[in-house]
Amino acid sequence: MGRDLKDLEHSKELYEILVNQVSDSILVTDANLEYPGPTIIFANPAFCKMTGYELPELIGKTPRILQGPLTQRTLIQDLRKSLSQGGNFFGETVNYKKDGTSYNVELHISAIRDLQGKPIYYISIQRDITEKVKKGEFATRRLRLEMGITAATQILLSTSTELKILKYAMEQFLVFVDSERLYLFQNSPDENSADLYLEVLDPSRDSSKVEMIKKISYNEDHIRWKKIFLSGGYLQGNELDFSESERTFFEKRKIRSITLIPLFVSNRWFGFAGFENFKTTQVVKEEIFTIRTFIDLISVFLERKNILEELKIHREKLEVLVNHRTEELILQKEKAEKASRAKSEFLANMSHELRTPLNSIIGFSKLMHLPKEMERENQYKDLIFHSGVHLLNIINDILDLSRIEAGKLVLNRSDFDLKELISTSIQMISGEAITKRIRIGFQTIPEDGDFEIHADSKRIRQVLLNLLGNSIKFTKPPGDVTVFLQRVAEGDFEFSVQDSGIGIPEEETQKIFETFYQIKGENRGAFEGSGLGLSIVKKIVDAHQGSIRVESSSGKGSKFSILLPNPAAESRTASFETAQIMEVERPYPVELLTSPILIAVKDRIYDTAVVRYFQNQSQRYISIQNMKDFYKNGQKKLDSYTILLYDSLLLWEETEEVQSLRNWLQEVPKNRSLVLLETADIPLPFRENLLPFFPDYTIQNPFSLDKLKSILIEIQKERALGSRVEKET
Secondary structure: OHHHHHHHHHHHHHHHHHHHHOOOEEEEEEOOOOOOOOOEEEEOHHHHHHHOOOHHHHOOOOHHHHOOOOOOHHHHHHHHHHHHOOOOEEEEEEEEOOOOOEEEEEEEEEEEEOOOOOEEEEEEEEEEOHHHHHHHHHHHHHHHHHHHHHHHHHHHOOOOOOHHHHHHHHHHHHHHOOOOEEEEEEEOOOOOEEEEEEEEEOOOOOHHHOOOOOEEEOOOOOHHHHHHHHOOOOEEEEHHHOOOOHHHHOHHHOOOEEEEEEEEEOOEEEEEEEEEEOOOOOOOOOHHHHHHHHHHHHHHHHHHHHHHHHHHHOHHHHHHHHHHHHHHHHHOOOHHHHHHHHHHHHHHHHHHHHHHHHHHHHHHHHHOOOOOOOHHHHHHHHHHHHHHHHHHHHHHHHHHHOOOOOOOOOOOOEEEEHHHHHHHHHHHHHHHHHHOOEEEEEEEEOOOOOOEEEEOHHHHHHHHHHHHHHHHHOOOOOEEEEEEEEEEEOOEEEEEEEEOOOOOOHHHOOOOOOOOOOOOOHHHHHOOOOOOHHHHHHHHHHHOOOEEEEEEOOOOOEEEEEEEOOOOHHHHHHHHHHHOOOOOOOOOOHHHHHOOEEEEOOOHHHHHHHHHHHHHOOOOEEEOOOHHHHHHHOHHHHHOOOEEEEEHHHHHOOOHHHHHHHHHHHHOOOOOEEEEEOOOOOOOOOOHHHHHHOOOEEEOOOOOHHHHHHHHHHHHHHHHHOOOOOEEO
16 A cells, blocks of 8 residues: 555656646646636646746636637637537637737647546647747748739730839739838939839728829938938838928828838939838838849839830931941851842842832833834833833842742641631731722631641631732722632642632733742733742642642633642651651540530630540530620539639630639639640739639640640549649640
8 A cells, every 4th residue: 555655656746747847838627618618727837938827827717818809719619519529629729828919829638537438627738839820921921922023023024115014013013012002203313303103002992092292302301311222222110210301201191111212223323112001010121122122123124114215216326236237247157148148138228229210210101102103212111111110020029039038938737727717817808908998708618617627827827818918909999809618528628719800811820820920911010019929829838738720811800729638647647757756645534534624715716626626535525705604504513614724815804704713713622623725925914813713734835735635634643643733834
C-alpha cells in the first residue's frame, strides 16, 4: 500500500512537471456543454502566458471570456456539435487576450472519460498561430501586388501609347493595391507648379467622388515636397504626418493615408504620382517597392510616348537618317544583295519622278488634235501615247514585282471551311463594290454541303480577293459579280467569279496569266493594273496542284474558274512520310466522350473547326454563342459539363454571356477543366472579376486541332491519376 502511494505521488509530480513545462497551452474544463458552457478548472502556465490571464482569473469562468468580434460563431457551433456527438475537435479561430488584443489560435479538444466511457472533462491543447497566419496574409498580399505589376506590365508594354492605355493600366493596378484613388501630376516647364495629368478612382467609395485639386504650387504650401521629390525621395503617412498647409491638398477628400512618389521621364522630373487610401491609416512599407516599380513602368510608357511623338514630328529628318544608314548597310553586303537592294530603293524613290513626266506625255499626246490629212503626224502622236502607256504599265509592274519574293512560295496548309472563307472575303471587299454600285452574289452547290478543304487559307483568300477586285474594277456600274462554289468530285472543289464587265478578247485569254502581260486596247487605259495579279493567282493555284481557266469575250463579261483538289487524309499522310518520319499519332481519349464539353469560342473559324472535330469524334458538347443558348440548355444541364473551352475574344467585353459563365464557374464542382484559346493579338485585360476564368490549359497561336487533342489527353490522364497540373501548349 505504501509503495502504491509512493508511485502515485511520483506520477503526480511527473504530471505536474510535464503540464507546467510543456510549450503548448493546456486548458481543462468540466463536461457541461449546456449554456453558458463548460467551466474552466485548470490552465497551465503556457496558457496563462498566451492569454495574459492569471490562473485564479480563469478558474470557474467559461472559455467565452476569450471570445470577441472576430471569433467565428460557426466554429463554436461545430465544436459543440462534435463534442456532443462524442468526437474530438480540431480547428482555428480568433481569440482575445486579457488586454483585448486578438490572436489566432489552433485548437485540439478531446474528452477525458470515466470507466463507463462518459465524458467527465474536456482537455484543450492550443497553439498561438498568429505569426503563421500573418505570414500567409503577407504571402497573399505579395501575390496580389505581383499580379498587379503583371497586369500593368502587359498593358503598358502594348504597342499603343494613347493615354487611355495608361489609364486602363492604372485602373488594373488599383484593383490589386489597398488604395482607392491613383493620380499623376505633371510639372510646369519651370517646375514651380504641377497640374493634374491623369486620375483613376474606386467608384464604390463616396470619398473618392470628391473632386480632385487640379493644380498645386510648389513655392507656396508644398516647397518641402519639391525638395524631397528632386532628391528621389517619397512621402508616405497618414493625415497627421503632414503639416497644416500641406493638408490643403487632400483634407476635403477625408483620406486615411497617402503615398506620393516622384515620377522621372528621360532622367527629368516629370511630376509625381499619388496613392490615397480612405479605409485605413495603416501604412504598409513593403508596398513601396511594388509601387515604385509600377511608377517606373509609367515612366517607361511616358518616355516611349514622348519618343513616338517626336518621331512623328520629325519624320522627314528620321527618314533621311534611315535612308543614310540603309545605304551604309547596303555597302557592307555581298555584291548580288547590294544590287537587289539598290534596285528596290531606286524604284521606290524614282517611281514618282518617272510617272509624273510619263503622265504628262500620255495626257498631252491624247489631247493633241491634228488635221486628218496629217496622217503621218497622227501616227507619231498615237505612237507616243501608246508607248507612254506601255512604259507606265511596265514601271507599275516592276514596282509590284519588287514586293514579291521571286520564285518563293511556301504554303501553310491547314483544314478550313472554304465556304466560310469566301463569305468573309466578300465582306472584306463589299465596301469597294458598294461604292461602285456593283452587286455581289454568292451561291453554293449544294447549299448545305460540307466544304472543308486542306489548303493554305491565306493564299486562297489572296486569289479570291484578286479575282473579286478585278471583276469590280472592270465592271461598269450598275453591274453584277457572282461567286459560285461547288463540289465537282470526291474531295475536290471548284469556285468561280463571274462578272458583267467589259470582258477579255478571246485571243488574249491564254496570255493574261503571263508575268508583266497587260491587255492592250483603247478602253484599257482607264483601269490601273500592274499585269502581275493574275500571274500571282496562277502561281498560287499551281502550287496547290490546281488549275484555273477563263471564259470571256469582249463586252460580255468574264468568268474565272479555279479547281482545287482536296487531298485525302491518307494521301497527305503518305506524302508527309516521304519527307520526314512521322510521330505515332495518339488516339482521341475515348474516356472523355461521356464527359460533356462546353464551347464558348467567339472566333467563328475556330468555333466551326472545333465543333466539326467534336462531331467527327462523337464527343458530347454544347456551343454557347449567346444568351439564348443558356436559356435553351438550362442551368442543371450545364452543371454536368466539366470542361470549358473558350477563347480570349470572349473576355474582352463584360457581356451577359461572360457574366453567366462566371456565375456558372463559381457554382459548378471543382473538378472542372478550363482550356483557353489565345485568339487575340493583344493581352487579356487583367480584371479581378476575370479570376474565375483563369485557365488550367492554354493553346497559344497558331491554333491546331492536334494541340487541342493533346490537352484533352492530358486532362484524361490527370483525372485518372486524381491530380491536375497547369499546362501550356
